[in-house]
Amino acid sequence: MTFFDRLKAASAADWHSYVDHAFVRQMGEGTLPQPAFRHYLVQDYLFLIQFARAYALAIYKSPSLGDMRQALAGVKAILDMEMDLHVELCAGWGLSRTDLERAREERQTMAYTRFVLDAGGQGDLLDLMVALAPCVLGYAEIGRRLAATPRGLDPANPYARWVAEYSSEGYQEVAAGFAAWLDRIAADYATPARQPRLEHLFAQASVLEADFWQMGLEAA
Numbered sequence: 001m002t003f004f005d006r007l008k009a010a011s012a013a014d015w016h017s018y019v020d021h022a023f024v025r026q027m028g029e030g031t032l033p034q035p036a037f038r039h040y041l042v043q044d045y046l047f048l049i050q051f052a053r054a055y056a057l058a059i060y061k062s063p064s065l066g067d068m069r070q071a072l073a074g075v076k077a078i079l080d081m082e083m084d085l086h087v088e089l090c091a092g093w094g095l096s097r098t099d100l101e102r103a104r105e106e107r108q109t110m111a112y113t114r115f116v117l118d119a120g121g122q123g124d125l126l127d128l129m130v131a132l133a134p135c136v137l138g139y140a141e142i143g144r145r146l147a148a149t150p151r152g153l154d155p156a157n158p159y160a161r162w163v164a165e166y167s168s169e170g171y172q173e174v175a176a177g178f179a180a181w182l183d184r185i186a187a188d189y190a191t192p193a194r195q196p197r198l199e200h201l202f203a204q205a206s207v208l209e210a211d212f213w214q215m216g217l218e219a220a
């Protein structure tokens, strides 16, 4: 059992309400109202700016050079890969990079990103990675699952591009690399005494992910 599997098992209900949220199911079926998706995507761009900072904090919190390189890969995956998807999709709706950067941050965006930055600021690299895990590993799980549904990658599904991105080999590799790194850090730093706090951080982040989807749904 990986450390990630163990965290998921400990917060099964919160995890499920995140990865199987109505927003996710409607993306897979292609029935999600477009305003919900657009609102989500603009907020997600602002979210990614803060998440790049969280990975930069992981560089600072790294006990070894190998860990620093892993964290740097996270910064680069966000700045050089993932944000390009947002810019591309938004351009299709007449929104420029500047429009994205000028958008106002919603409370849900602030709550989730500042929660992760604070967990990392207070704790060590393991605390920070556990708070980050629902993000990268959850989207990889959602991407894989939606890609396997009948309409997930159907060109007629307006969200097929999103599903293709998160189910892509590139993204799946980033997530697998993160899970393996989390296992190594947990082997060195997780103790039975720390487990309740780590499970709490993971559950909280999963709840904040579900709130993020809900924010999108409520915009429609």
Ligand SMILES: Cc1ncc(CO)c(N)n1
Pocket (backbone or CB within 6 Å): 044, 047, 048, 082, 134, 135, 136, 139, 209, 212
């Ligand atoms: C809210 C959120 N969680 C996770 C990811 C995956 O990076 C994302 N882009 N946005």
